[in-house]
Amino acid sequence: xxxxxxxxxxxxxxxxxxxxxxxxxxxxxxxxxxxxxxxxxxxxxxxxxxxx
Numbered sequence: 064x065x066x067x068x069x070x071x072x073x074x075x076x077x078x079x080x081x082x083x084x085x086x087x088x089x090x091x092x093x094x095x096x097x098x099x100x101x102x103x104x105x106x107x108x109x110x111x112x113x114x115x
Contacts, residue, residue: 066090069113072101079103081113 068084079101096110 068096069115070096070099071111071113072104072106072109073111074101074104074106074109077101077104077106077109 066086068086069081070084071081072079082102084099096112097107099110100107101110
């Protein structure tokens, strides 16, 4: 099973509550939410990793 990174967007204007990134190949060490943008609003500053 590929690694999954679950992310929430905390931007007040964004209606997307969460999304998941499924790594299907080896990601470099240190890759996290800072390298991605919200697919709904395009913001990068409001992303947070959801830790279960």
